[in-house]
Amino acid sequence: MELVPLHKRVIGLDIHQAQVTACAILEEADGETRIEQRQFGAFKKDRRALAVWAAALNPDEVVMESTGIYWKSPYAALESVGIRATVVNARHAKQVPGRKTDVGDAQWLATLARAGLLRGSFVPPAKLRELRVISRQRQKLVSLLTAEKNRMHKVLTDAGIRLGVVVSDIHGQSARAMIKGILDGQAPHEVLNLASRRLKASREELYDALQGELTASHVFVLNELLRHIEELEARIARFDAQLLAELASEHNALALLQTLPGVDVIGAAMLLVEIGSDMSVFGTPDRLASWVGMCPGNNESAGKRQSGRIRKGNPYVRRLLCEFAHAASHTRSAFQSKFQLLIVRRGYKRAIVALAHKMLRTLFFMLKRGEYYRDSATNYEQLSVQRNASRWIKALTRFGFIPAAA
Secondary structure (H helix, E strand, O other): OOOOOOOOEEEEEEEOOOEEEEEEEEEOOOOOEEEEEEEEEOOHHHHHHHHHHHHHHOOOEEEEEOOOOOOHHHHHHHHHOOOOOEEEOHHHHHHOOOOOOOOOHHHHHHHHHHOOOOOOOOOOOHHHHHHHHHHHHHHHHHHHHHHHHHHHHHHHHHOOOOHHHHOOOOOOHHHHHHHHHHHOOOOHHHHHOOOOOOOOOOHHHHHHHHOOOOOHHHHHHHHHHHHHHHHHHHHHHHHHHHHHHHOHHHHHHHHHHOOOOOOOHHHHHHHHHHHOOOHHHOOOHHHHHHHHOOOEOOOEEOOEEOOOOEOOOOHHHHHHHHHHHHHHOOOOOHHHHHHHHHHHHHOHHHHHHHHHHHHHHHHHHHHHHOOOOOOOOOOHHHHHHHHHHHHHHHHHHHOOOOOOOO
């Protein structure tokens, strides 16, 4: 089948770690079509040469595959000369039939782009791409922090200290103070004085939980883990401060996202870095869900439905959405009611994924319309009266609309 060209001048880029193979398909004024192929290295001077070569050809379309992280530097180089390349999913390019075995990857990309058969993926603006480095490293640090906290809990259990049985969070302020007291060699009655009065457990329960068989090895490992945990917490706090400072100009979008149950300021900032605030680039919530990887597959044959597992997408957004869904499932809202219905039929994990998908669609329309979230399960007028009634009564009394009480 002959592909009908939609563009006259296209460039396809096959990007690897050490080199970039470029193929340009150019239709001249006389109607003749010529193919020009070049190879460039991976260093900065090579990327600059690629950008200059591409700009000189004045292409209608430049297309490349999203190969790991290797596409980002050539993309930025092309962007610096005014060329906004189209980044496509490699799986989509491979699924188009009709490729000959002797056609290189770059030429095949150029051929498909010339016929308009490729759809570009979302690429955020340069500033958000830079902030992704901060946001994604923060997620790695949080994962490392969680692993270290779990290790500390296991070492305490190995030493016979069952503090986690009577305290909801062994890394809360009171529990951590008691752990430090134990490691410093304080007596149990002295350690109990470090416990907050707000703890539900009695002093007798805390005393029994603190009894254990701490060895010198336990103390050494626990001290090292505690030092590492506090260091990670300090580093995460610095990442948070830097991320929020860089997003100061997006305070309206951040405030809007925080009206959704389960979303805090850091979660809103990390989500904004990944998907941006302009939903027109996705078009529909279904496309956004597909890009994130929250759209379940449809595998049905002969009336029998097979697995409907979600597909690969952006794992960072997917993780954020699942965290939002987990928090929203414990917040009094319409999402909590939805979760309680889903968990009966689908189980916990599938219910969280389904709730995350629903929240993603809600976020799409919030950002598209610039509207704050209004929960269908909340009576906002009643809530406003409850919060402001005393202030309103004082103001009316002060201005003489209500007689002062004797």
